[in-house]
Amino acid sequence: MVGESGSEVVRVVIVDDHPLFRAGLRAALESAHDVVVVAEVETAAAVPETVAEYRPDLVVMDLSLPDGSGIEATRRIAADTPTVPVLVLTMSDDDGSLLAAMRAGAGGYLVKGAGRDEVLHAVRTVAAGGAVFGAQTVPRLTALLASGAPRTAERVFPELTERECEVLDLLARGLDNRNIARRLFLAEKTVRNHITHIFEKLHVGTRAEAVAHARDFGLGAD
Structure with a gap:
């Protein structure tokens, strides 16, 4: 698709469940002559069909969606x-x-709060096949990659207690409650209580969702 200036237009799908944010983002993107929003999506479930229908040049994705993770949608x-x-x-x-x-x-x-110019630069760059990470993100990303630090539950789920992190890590490795209890020298009832708290803090409803969420963030892979 070619814009009025003769340049290629970047066709964008926005995935975010906040209507006001979507409206503001659409306005910011379409204030540029070479960007057009072709669709807006509120849920992770609607992403595959929308992308298949519109075949956009780029998807702008929020990670926190009402029915799932933007990580899985990505x-x-x-x-x-x-x-x-x-x-x-x-x-x-x-x-x-x-x-x-x-x-x-x-x-x-990018983290929400990035300026219009930064977002537009990222949209154009990523749509063209490049990679863009926000100014605040680059130093952390560089340090993470340089250190080769393992992904631990404590690192990626700071809202959990140390014991809950241990339980989640073992859940992601496929252990059942009985084996988790044996590994951590706990009663099975205690393990069940920890799992209940994990569900509440991660906003998941089932063991499978908790395991999928943990594996989304790199746990249970080894």
Whole structure:
């Protein structure tokens, strides 16, 4: 698609569940002559069909969606339509989210609050096949990659207690409650209580969701 100035237009799908933020982002993007928003999506479930229908040049993805993770939605795009790049634009400013987004195939990562020019630069760059990470993100990303630090539950889920992190890590490795209890020298009832607290803090409803969420962030891989 070619714009009025003769330059190629970047066709964008926005994935975010906040209507006011979507409206503001659309206005900011379309204030540029070479960007157009072709669709807006509120849920992770609607992403595959929307991307398949519109075949955009870029998806701008929030990580926190009402029915799932933007990480999984990004991974699905990378698997189903690998020619469609993803730029993450989220409130999540932590190492775990950054690493998980990279592993899922995101080509860029910005934190909400980035200025219009920064967002437009990222949209154009990632749509063209480049990689962009916000000014605050680059030093952390460089340090993480240089250190080769392992992804631990404590690092990616700071809201959990040390014991809850241990339980989640073992859940992600496929252990059942009985074996978790044996490994940590706890009663099975205590393990169940920890799992209940993990569900509450991670906003998941089942063991499978907790395991999937943990694996999204790189746990349970070894």
